[in-house]
Amino acid sequence: MHIxxxxxxxxxxxxQPEPMDVEAVKRQGWRxxxxxxxxxxxxxxxxxxxxxxxRIGERLYGSPNATREVRHG
Known part of the structure; x- marks a missing residue:
């Protein structure tokens, strides 16, 4: 017998962190x-x-191709 x-x-x-079930987190966030x-x-x-x-994403956050507006101050 080989032990x-x-x-x-x-x-x-x-x-080490436990792997996260991303879909479960999304579901919980929605609910x-x-x-x-x-x-x-x-x-x-x-x-x-x-x-x-x-379209909703672009309306709320702008187009992904649009240049980012930098504001100082």
Missing amino acids: PTPRYRCPLARL EQRVLVVGLDDARLDWTERELIR
């Missing part, structure tokens, strides 16, 4: 705070939904 030798576990391993996080490349959206989201 594998236990590997040395680095003490820093417990400090609790009514914050919607969606990407235009999300395959669950059809063309009209993508276009609507793109």
